[in-house]
Amino acid sequence: MNAINRNEQQAISRAVLEIDVNNHPGVMSHVVGLFSRRACNVEGILCLPLEDGKQSRIWLLLNEDARLPQMVKQVEKLEDVIRVRRHPGDHAVFCQLEGFFRP
């Protein structure tokens, strides 16, 4: 059998978004709300401020979805979103975190 490992599976069925935003209390609600209102579960969230603290970078792990391009367009329209980049689901940012999520 040509079994694919977990990372390869993740690369196919998942997507990672890297979103640069203005750093203020409401921005996470704005971004995440766009996915929840479409009944799209955000599988992983990582967010830290960038250098000067005026901006943050949000990393989202999402299940692949035919509506994803539309959702990305909606995220891009948010006033506090500066830039959105899309990466394959096996992007290193989430892979390195497994140690923190053992039962």
Next chain:
Amino acid sequence: MTETLNGAQITIHLLERQGIRTVAGIPGGAILPIYDALGQSTIIHHVLARHEQGAGFMAQGMARVTGQAAVCLASSGPGATNLLTAIADAKLDSIPLIAITGQVPRAMIGTDAFQEVDTYGLSIPITKHNFLVSSAEELLAVIPRAFQIATSGRPGPVLIDIPKDVQTQAIEITEWPEPGTALPAIPADSRLIAEAISMINAAERPILYLGGGVVHSGAASAAVDLAEKANLPTVMTLMALGAMPVDHRLSLGMLGMHGARHTNLALDECDLLIAVGARFDDRATGKVAAFCRNAKIIHIDIDPAELDKIKAAHIGITADVKEALNQLLPGVERNSRKIWVDRIDQLQAQFPFRIPEDDNPLSHFGLIRTVAACLDDDAIIATDVGQHQMWVAQYYPLRRPRQWLTSGGLGTMGFGVPAAIGAALAARDKTVVCFTGDGSIMMNIQELVTAAEENVNLKIVLMNNATLGLVHQQQTLFYGERLFASQFKSMPDFVKIAQGFGIAAVDLDLATNPCAALMEAIARPGPCLIHASIDAEQKVFPMVPPGAANHEMIGH
């Protein structure tokens, strides 16, 4: 020169600097400092609504008539939650609305304080953007920015939540910011414009499909020019009615669920659909897979997220539609398109829009026709939501953009009366007519007293069939005639109610000459309610059944 002002005074002064001259709202504890400052303004006229939703729709009426952002005010808690429907309505119809709400003092946020609600959180999904202001200083940036966001690109509502202690915080002002204005749109990609031109020139059976964006962009005359040059039969969405006069030789009127049969059949035969400022709403397209089955699609919209959302476009152009139409015009060839125009004429002759008895002013179409006969194109026509709205959309001779105010996307019953009051406040020289139903008018009937107080030139035409007409119609047609909760058992005396609120009223049912009574009521200045009973068995036809394709219409 420096001056010391508090947040409330700063807010009001910034609104004055934005050119705001009328606001609608209701005061309450958490917004009292702003009302105190507003009371000192000699420039801004405050209209006291009787429910915050009414204030929201009055501001919408002003914005829809002028194309400029308009402002409504409410206090915290229930004041803010009462505004939400009007804000959501503005979002779906892309109306530039600025909602300013008071909030409990910052130190009390999150404590379940009296009249505290998470206005910021509640308004996220129904605004274009929203702010929770954390200092008086911040107001100097937030208020101009709110106006800029509301009017730039695709317009929309912006909410500004201002805690009470921010309103009372005094700071020194040395310099005022420039008023916020719309940012210019990104120019259209000239390569895509060129491709669109050749696609239009090569098309044999093109149709121009105009949406509300044409009205927002001020592109109506550009759209008519393009249609005339290339002989493009033109359909309009509910939001675009008036963009092309409905009696124009190329106009096919409204498309979709209650469009004329020949209009939807023409769309079914087209080989190119040129969608301009339209968003392929389900009430316009019917079953999407069957909409314009054989057509290529050019889609022009200022909002890139609309392109490919419902239907993939062969050419998708992100642009201000007025600019894009002006760029298309020189390249698009003059073309008589005789075969296609003849085919359209044939469809129109074969499947005409049938008007049953329109001579009697106590029939729905007769009433609309008689009202139209009393007015010229200057009049503003507002509606509520329901059967009356669709009949007016089908039949009123709308002939100019911003003549027509209706709740399209959200379909909010209760929209009509307050939106029409707002329209009358913004256009004091015009006659405003609000067509409404006995279901809709009850949802914001308290604003009749506001109409009396402001003495607006508003004529409310109430078509009373004692039912929730569209519900009644769907239950009759699709639920085995099991009528439930759609017929009112008690009916208020609307004439007495109007008189009790302090406005004139006339009952056409009791008039010896209903036609003359109607004309007299419309000619008399000031607010007036005109009541007419109509037949509850009348349906809005033709109709595309829910889930069906547009070519599978029922009814005449």
